[in-house]
Amino acid sequence: MTSEGESEDEGEGARGPWWRDAVCYEIHPRSFADSDGDGIGDLPGATDRLPYVRDLGVDAVWLTPFYPSPLADAGYDIADHTDVAPDLGTLADFDAFAARAHALGLKVLVDLVPNHTSDAHSWFREALAAPAGSAARDRYLFRPGRGVRGEEPPNDWRSAFGGPAWTRTGDGEWYMHLHAPEQPDLDWHHPEVVADFERILRFWLDHGVDGFRVDVAHALFKHPALPDAGPGQHEDPARNHLMPYYDREELHPLYRSWHTLLADHPAGPPGAAPPGERLLVAEAAVFDPARLARYVRPDEMGQSFNFAFLECPWQPAAIRAVVEESVAAMTAVGAPVTWVLSSHDAVRPVTRYGGGPAGARRARAAALLMLALPGTAYVYQGEELGLPQVELADDRLRDPVWRRSGGTERGRDGCRVPLPWEGGQPPYGFSSAAPTDCWFPQPEGWAGLTADAERGDPASTLELYRAALRLRRSGSPRAVADGGALRLLSPPGASYLAFDRGDGLVCAVNFGPDPLPLSDAFETTEVVLASGPSTDGGRLPADTAVWLRR
Template sequence: MTTAAPSVHARELSDAPDWWRQAVVYQVYPRSFADSNGDGLGDIPGITARVPYLAELGVDAIWLSPFYPSALADGGYDVADYRDVDPRLGTLADMDELIAQLHAHGIRVVVDIVPNHTSNDHAWFQEALAAGRGSAARDRYIFREGTGPDGSEPPTDWQSVFGGSAWERVADGQWYFHNFDVSQPDLNWANPEVRADFVKTLRFWSDRGVDGFRIDVAHMLTKDLSEPLPSAAELAAMPQDGNHPLLDRDDVHEVYAEWRAVFNSYDPPRTAVAEAWVHPARVPLYASIESLGQSFNFDLLEADFDARQFRRIVTDNLSLAAQSGSSTTWVLSNHDVVRHATRYGLPDAERDADGRPTRKHGNEWLLSGGTEPALDAERGARRARAAALFVLGLPGSAYLYQGEELGLHEVADIPDAARQDPTFFRSPGADIGRDGCRVPLPWTASDAAFGFGAGGAHLPQPEWFADYAVDGQDGDPASTLSLYRRALDLRHELQTAEDLEWVDLGRDDVVAFTRPAGWTVVTNFGTEPVALPAGEVLLSSAPVESGALPGEASAWLRTA
């Protein structure tokens, strides 16, 4: 293994144990980032070749979505081997080289761990199929007898997250449980062998230099499937208070306490962040130092571009972080949702009495192929730039999704024949799925597949991607890429203590706050200009004229 000299943009790798508390973490979806061998699929060497780009962007860490051997029934979240690399994406040696290159450029590495389920191609599941009823191999998963006179009906009427029954029958007549796709059988976390094997996996990657772990559906591992099993209606009516049969059970933290001991055995300790869609009052359980240590805050993924919503979300989540002793996380986009530049260009989401969206924001637009309702792409882009500066000015960790630094919109008009997301196939078609935010990145405006790779792209790229390519934005001070680079550079200079103080500028549609070191962030969620406080404008998402910030824009100022 050889490690090239770091670029001029490289930072020293911090050995501080709390490096993660205010880190900027960039999510890489490997199959759509960069393709080194022309097979149409992004790979590990492709990421390695783009490490200088990540260093110039200024991120502190990358979060690497699953790169393990997989049939890709669910974008790599159907894992066949947790301690290897998919041969289409590279080798373990390639992974070692990527980690070395990232570390040489001062960038840490967080990898996805998918502990709720395996792929049905996993050696354990194939062994379970062959071993039959009552075997130790089947006890690693959740098998049950069917109902009806001949057992031909599923054990319950539960539905999977991706649509259709949550149970699948095997050749000998038993049924296995899958919360997600039929290719993703749920593991039995009451089985000591399952627990021991994941500890082995955590040590395997930690020993190879991985700095932290993102825990997929962290709230779903442990289950109580004692008979009699409730109906779907009964299940839905049960409170998620720590005793629900399937979700957010208190006993999941026994698993994470064991993991925490593993993490703390390294110097610096390995980090973890929970993907836990739970009631806000229960978030601190996952973010505590006895458990995973940090938990995603998804509230901004469901928010309109609205001053009251943003301020409430910040207030609530800083309070939750204080309860756990952790730092919060800010996320505008990821691999599971419509990109925020598009969400902000569509009508506001329909909401229930509690203010929660009644359906996925943007799904109707996707179902129409991007024609209805009308998308105001310019407004969406303007708001996305403003939201980025707002989020990057906050205390806590900021998670960026690949392509947001280019201002990418969602790709809506993917032909049905080219779609890959199991949600689309199991709905069927009622939920268009997540392919539109997973289209491979545009690196160059004029090359094949926009520079993603010489052999095309595994999801079709639209012609308008040329306008967002890296080579067109590089060096343009007005581009979204330049805005992100400058923001991350300033953030490293300004970000110190995790404090925030609200500033009242006399308008309900303007949110402003100060940070230590005399750093003030102002976001105008309205459409009329607002006079900025006295100070030096360090950065703005739109031009500031005569001391006034235009509508739907943010500015950073040095005010002391």
């Protein structure tokens, strides 16, 4: 990244793999589209709605888990990593989804969940049936307890969902789970675990998958001695890498081996990405930019989610720091920054940025900021509609965070409410089931937020996303992908953030409270796209973003 006034040789530069400047759309299948009227979204429903995703202007889709699961954690507790949950369809339905996506020009990513399995997985059932100390338990982390009778957990590790990270079995041993008790952690020092996930990767490549989002990519390996972690666990993300179960060095040889596997595995079905074009994405909760960049060195993964950006407050200095540090760290290893505003795990931006009209304005401005930044971006279903977080009734909450926190934390279900497609009442075209029979109930008052209502309305959030993605795709590929071309135009301490991404397109975001005169700041008022009214005497209102042509 350069400062105003510096120049840089653009060169010819190849665009590189498709994923270096891609925008990916996240589909949470059970809440996307229901084809059979049971109130649960499924793969055939998602296949039917793929033209909507294509028309949005993205490059790829990411499916969150659709595998067989008891659903203790929204499908991230997987009982069989190479099959499809019966309520979501069949393996043939997945093949049809992938084929349709490829025919529409969309790549397909799926979740790989290697840190843990479901407690219903055949390996764990075998482990529980075997006596303490048996080889069947070695694939997981079983240990004797502390105390005179082993009545205390083996160490002080805490679950990310609340409570201890250990559960005692009937024979007195304990097993570890960094998440829910129904999600026992695998022991990644065990060769059978390593070999099985290589099998899983090859299986889905053969079924047309173009890449994998690796869940909890920072936590697979734990310190072999399982030492106490001390106080403050899961409280300060900046200290995650200091925990004996996060961000360990053993991860990187594993990811290099997966990089090689994806590069060497034979070509899949027609339309699938060829060897050398496949993608690994790290869901790594690592907030130090330099440490995060290690996951995307040239021989490891291609992308790593930038959670520092997602969790950054609506403040110009904080967002500027995240942008500068992220671009510098990723440029140093030749990787794109991967920007995210929301996901199935995060409070929706409209609500996170304050709710109501102010939250909606800021979410729209943040969208233009994200899509102008160099690198890659992820859009979570409904983000493009401007959906707010939903406050669900206590008896409809499913998230294990709600239960394990003793009802003090509501969890993530409010961002997983089914999409509104059309009509004036729930279920808004999501399903033919009764609203009360749907996976999660939708609120009244969403008639104006349906995809059908927003389509063609130039003031809608949907059309803002479509316009931004269309302009992004027509811009310079190098400028979109390469953080080194970014030039900051706003001075430190300013109440706005502005940058030239390298092709003459300027993005400016006014964090307020006073209107920003565009001509004084940028010597231009040629507006290409704005997140809200922006031409009041050439002044940019508060909580508004604009793309300008210099």
